[in-house]
Amino acid sequence: MLTTAITVAFFCIAAALTLNFWRLFAGPTLPDRILALDTMAINTIALLILLGIHQNLTEYFEAALLIAMMGFIGTVALCKYLLRGDIIE
Amino acid sequence: MNVLLLVLLPLLGAMLPPLTIRFGRDVCTWAAMAVTACTLMLAAVLFIQALEGSPASMHLPWLHGIGLDLSLRMDGLAALFALLVPGIGLLVIIYARYYLSEKDPMGRLHGLLLVFMSSMLGVALSDNLILMLIFWESTSLSSFLLIGFWQHRADARQGARMALIVTGAGGLALLAGFLLLGQMAGTFRISEILAQGDHIRAHSLYVPTLMLILIGAFTKSAQFPFHFWLPKAMAAPTPISAYLHSATMVKAGVFLLARLYPVLSGTDLWFFTVSGVGLTTLLMGAYAAIFQHDLKGLLAYSTISHLGLIVLLFGLDTPLAAVAGVFHIINHATFKASLFMAAGIIDHETGTRDMRRLNGLWKYMPHTAALAMIAAAAMAGVPLLNGFLSKEMFFAETLHVHLLGPAWMLLPAAATLAGIFAVAYSARFIHDVFFNGAPRDLPRFPPHEPPRFMKIPVEILAGACLLVGILPALTVGPLLDLAATSVTGETLPPYSLAIWHGFNTPLLMSLVALGGGFAVYAMRRRLFALHERLPLAPDAAALFHAAEEALIRCARAFLHGLDNGSLQRSAALLLGVAALVMILPLAGPAISGPLPLTPIDGPSLMGALLLIAAGLLTVLWHEHRLSAIMALSVVGLLVALVFVRFSAPDLALTQLSVEVVTIMLLLLALFFIPRRHKPRSRPSGRFRDIVLSTGIGAGCGLLAWGMLTRPLDSISTFFMEQSIPGGGGANVVNVILVDFRGFDTLGEVTVLAVAAVGIFAMLDNLRLPIPAHDQDGRPWAAEPHPLILSQTTRFLLPLALLVSVFLFLRGHNAPGGGFIAGLVTAVALILQYMANGTAWTQRQWRLPFHPLIAVGVLVAAATGAASLLAGHPFLTSTFGHVSLPIVGKFELASAMLFDLGVFLTVVGVIMLILANLGKLTRRKIRPARIR
Amino acid sequence: MNHLIMIPLLLPLAAGMTNLLLVRKGIGPQRLVSVLTACGLLAATLLLLVRAETGHIDTYELGNWPAPFGIILVLDRLSALMLVLTAFLTLPVLLHACSGDDKLGRDFHVIFPLQIMGLNGAFLTGDLFNLFVFFEILLIASYCLALHGLGPERTRNALRYVVLNLIGSSLFLIALGTLYGVCGTLNMADLALKVAGSTPDQAPLLRAAGLLLLAVFGFKAAILPLFLWLPGLYAAVLPSVAALFAIMTKVGVYAILRTQSLIFTNHGPVPEAAGLLFPVALATLAAGSLCVLGSRRLRVLLAWLVIVSVGTLLAGIGLWNVAGISASLYYLPHSTLVTAGLFLLADHLARQRGPAGDVLESGPTMSRPNLLGSLFLLGAMAIAGLPPLSGFIGKLLLLNAAQAPIAAWLWPVVLGGSLIGIIALGRCGSVLFWKTQGDPLSGPPVSWLRLAPAATLLLTAVALSVMAGPVTTYTDAAAEQLLAPDSYINAVLGRGTP
Amino acid sequence: MLSEALISLFLLIGGAFALIGSIGLARLPDLFTRLHGPTKATTLGVGGILIASVLHFSGQEHALSLHELLITLFLFATAPVSAYLIARSALHLRGPDGPKDDS
Amino acid sequence: MEALAALIIAVLIGCGTYLTLCARTFSVVLGLSLMSYAVNLFLFFSGRLVTGAPPLATNIGATADPLPQALVLTAIVIGFGMTAFVVILALRALGELGTDQVDGEDEKP
């Protein structure tokens, strides 16, 4: 049962990532793309955790944590660029 | 040893004149003369030793491995030159004292003359081919400096360079020839090679060797077709011409022929080449000499002609011809030196050397005229003078050549013709200058006799001409005998040095030459007119010059075509080569290995496709730069996923954190980089790019495929086994980084440190225009630091630091480590900068980044060096378990200290880069020029 | 295990970092640290040379991990030679830089020792990936040094240099990855064994990796199609930096020599790489010579001469016999030191010539023409290969090393190159020193003290030729050691392997 | 068995919400509406999977494994900021007229 | 999976190359970054594809090869340093030369 659930979840996340990528590609505006990127990062966290459950490994936790942090910072930087041009003023 | 001294004396003495010149010109001259005189005396002593049958020699190993040794030997031929070179040199030095004007640097002249003398003596005395070549090239070089003595004159510079290039090229050919000769003989020792004549003549490499050596000799001796540099070298001051072109430099070529005579001569090839070239040069030089209007030009061509004569004599390949050749070397040295000096006196006193203006000087300088007449008569081969004797021998030898068969008459006829020319130009030298009416608008008028001492050298030389001419056997007999013997390498057939051999064919030829010569001279006006009307023979010097210019133009075109400053071209070349070397070896059917493939699952396939799409998107969007950055960061994210997918959590962590810093960097840079749309101009360029990209991609892909489908037997099991017992950590990747291969990591932080320092330097004083609005012309948002962001970051910073400590501490046993921890800390701090601004953040706390970096690297290095104290190799790690109450047992490892160094460096580096880059916009901005 | 081998790496690292701490303390203390370091390096490397001279191959197991697993430093005759050369080059260049170049930025004395560390590391390491790391150290340091003093020309050329080297590094990693992917090891001695014992199945991959490595190192050494980065860069950077860079191409040559002689030997399963070397070298030599002739600036000309010397060096190595490699090893220090000396001298000349700079056109008379002229003559003779200086002896050794069929290719190119060198340098000297006009520029004439570094470097040409006997004995031995890599492999893997 | 069912449930919920969020991102008509999907649904989706992970590893090792909560905390702290900034940039890009009701 | 891995590398390297050959510094930087990702992947793959077994000494059984991972880590860091350097150098070039063109062709206005 668990295996099936994991597989289904995998496909959900994979589909989500693909949709995000589609949004990234399609835009149309830059904030759209940033949003897509941000969402992608969040979905990636889900993917990592899922992988951890799947392989029964806890080693991916730090990676997930780091994506949460770094994804956020990346988004901040991109938005800051759009808003102010200079991200570190 | 004395032989070595003979070479070293002038070489070391060469330093005297430049040093003594400050005490006056006379002191300088005396110094040079003293050196030369000592050399001459030493040479005389050695000559007497050689006469007594015990030639001096020496042998010092130098580069013994390939047979290059300092071997000198004073045999007869060497003795001849050893006497001539300093002898004439002494006279030239005296003469030069009066010839040079006040402003000419005499110290340099004398110094160079001595250097030249030394090299020339070296050539003569060398008993090693390579050693001889060394001296040979030094004569070329010092003659270059001598010819260019009047450096302000364009013709001097050009003449000097031409001499250098021609003789230098000859020297290189000679080097090749010598090497071949050495390979054939198995030694470079000349005395040993000379004994192997038969072996070498029979060797298959004889022909190329001979040709190469002859090129060397002919260029040096100004033989046709390499003769053209010699007249151009007349731009040198006359003492130099007198020295170089009578007794020394140009004689080096014929010396070489004489030196290698026993080895190389005796074949048809030798005969035809050497005598052919000699004869051509003889006639051509003599003919051209008649038509020169410049005194020195006349002498130059006559020199060429006489050298041709000597070469011809050696080419005739009979022992007596060789004797005649050696004899003529002596004679030519004496009369040509005195003629040059006389020409110099005339030039010096009248200010011109043009024979069309110089007339009737007899009236003004009878003494000089008398001397010049003696010398010129010797050159023409008038009886009672030395020139007559050797010319007589030459005529005699031309009659004994049998190789030409029925055409044997040609050679004597040509010789007589050359004799006629010689008489004609000698007559012209005398008659045109000293008689033939009155001088015409001389720059200096009236001319008078030169200073007493200026004439002394000429007198000595003219005296020698006479003396040798009248009493040949007494004066030069023994020297000639000795020299000629060592040339032919065998006992000479009987010959007699006498003025009178009775009425015979040579005498007849001499008489014909004399009579014909005067006749030709008498007809000179008509001949000049005829010569003018002759289709101009190509001027070899001009051709050479044109060739040189063309070569340089060609080189410049090549250079320009090669490098247009384009980064793309160099990159394309590099990548093209890489693509070739990757694809060519792999372009076979055997690229797939035997390993079974792992199955593909859906999410992985999707991930891979997304990764590929993101890569392509980056390319597609590279003009929309922000989007491209986003696509790039998707690539980074997915690459991190790949790392996770294939069991590399550490890599994923690193990749993710590096990724975000990279993105920030790119964004910071993007702010300044102007955005313009410019379509690529050349579709061919784009085509090239696509081909190249495909090639490189395909190459790498093939490599990866080939690699992945083959089994791997790696050394990693050792790391897996040793990680805990040897390194004290369970995270093998981290243990490798800080322990097994900690040295790599030390290098890596060094790279980071240097990069940061370099970046700091680049940002120094960097002025960039600050865009006031974004790419679509919209002004920037007014609020610099959104409230929500800055409030949130205050809360996030402690959290991030906690995470960083966490990653640092557990790195040894689980994914993490100093590097990642450092990145997290740095990024968290940078977030403060982003949310609150540089000014605010630095007000709160100012981190000294530079020292932080230095301390970080030093901590890492010192941790490594600490093991040296214990006698272990650098970076030997140690660890142990410590127990504390409550806390329990925990592990302490030296590797953690090392990791701390890494941590500090990383924090310092990233902060230094980003914070300073951020500061760029806070500077006072001057509008910069942006095209 | 002798810890002396660490000195060439640790000393400059410590010096660089100390100077980084001293950055705000002014230039004086930094200079002191740098100069002391350079002296220390010279002493240490000479001691190492004495050790290596015996023929014993020293190994040093970093972290006390045995051979194919940990990183090993290896000191053989070649490494010792390169170390001494580097140290010997460093000191005069540093002293020259201390007369003003180092004040153009704050960090010269930080970067400079690290550059030396990178070089030394590349010469000592016995591990391929570690070689990559040291390459990166020396590259990043060289980027910084290249940019030192800034200015548009430097920036333009440095940008090209940096980008190309980044591509080069990527290719290096690909080659490295392939080698690891096939052989499963990174230690060069171990790689040699693995490559020698490879199956035919692995051959195509090894071949690609070997050729790729050759291309990468060839790029660093500046061989024919890949040398475009060099002339502009060397002409644009500060003279003292250009002088130091004289050894940068030699690192590429060293790496080619090391990897090809050890791993991809010409009698091994992957002979292509070694075979390609010779024609490429000749082509480089020919093209470089032509460009020497076409140069309009002295420093560009010198830069092309660097390329010519690379061609010459690789031609000798490409012969793959003791005599050829020995000739190259003799030629290597000669060309490095003399080119460096000429670069420094060019600096003095350009200063004397004021606005004319180093452009090969008529300029003002120099204030000490005889002194400068003699030094230039010395350098030009040495680099053009005129006897009796080291350039001639190097070429002589090289020509002598070629046997009949191959000599027909080598001799004309080398001799022709020499001729072109003579023509170009003759023109150059004649323009610089003879074709002058006007009085010397005002300003102090160049002093002996300032000329000393350049003069020292140029005079090594004399020293090398006088000492040709002992030097060639050493290089012969080094070449023999290289061509019989078993001793190297045994020394490295002597223990720790079953 | 029960725990397994629970884990599966949370996994499915998480996956579903993550997908829904992304569908929203792809489907909704303009940026501001799209913003709602990821900020809420995706966050919860990840939350679901994280809870599943907590349950899974706690069950595995018979000790509470709560560190996944940290990620949730992080997301809750950051997702609104991201959304806020993205919205703000969109408003900024839309022009100086300020916010208008979108049609 | 191996084919996918090779394909990823081929495409990324190809894209990186193409961008590197563009005439502007920004594209060059992008290209170099892409290339370095791909190269890191290549180096990583030289330890082969192992799923679900991170190289921890506590893990029992076969794990992924740790050595290439360590190498890639070093390579990532060095690559970062180099990228940072080249980014700033591009800025410097912009400041000094007033252009971000690098194809040497449009130097003349």
Place this chain on the structure above:
Amino acid sequence: MKRWLPQPMFSLFLLLIWLLLVNSAAPGQIVLGALLAVTIPLFTIRFWPDQPCMRRPLTLIVYLAVFFWDIVVANLTVARLILGPTGRLRPAFIRLPLDLKNDFAITLLAHTISLTPGTVSAQVAEDRRSLLIHVLDLDDEALLVNRIKQRYEAPLKEIFPC
């Protein structure tokens, strides 16, 4: 006390986080966590000069409970909206007047709004008097504003009075 432990509540929070991170409550970890929880604020306090004064921790807990419940509800609502026909959505911007003065409290409110049903905070006005909110499907503006003010702003005002 104030000097060595500037943020006692926050330090406690950090200790908790640390234990979460290391995923263990071993005594060693508690000691280490406590150490970090004390030292890190000593350093980071520089970056948090405008500390909110916090009262009534109990209200905070209630607030958090409401908040989490709303998140779940919000997600269901949004899921329905997303999956339903998009044409029927009535997206709109509304302006929420702010009574809160404290920056941190405003931030918390904005967070809450973003994470709860159908609303995303989009801009804090420069004078910090109002908050621009985007609503996915707007029914009644006044009702929504009221709801937010009562449900979230009021408790926040209690927790952070200054």
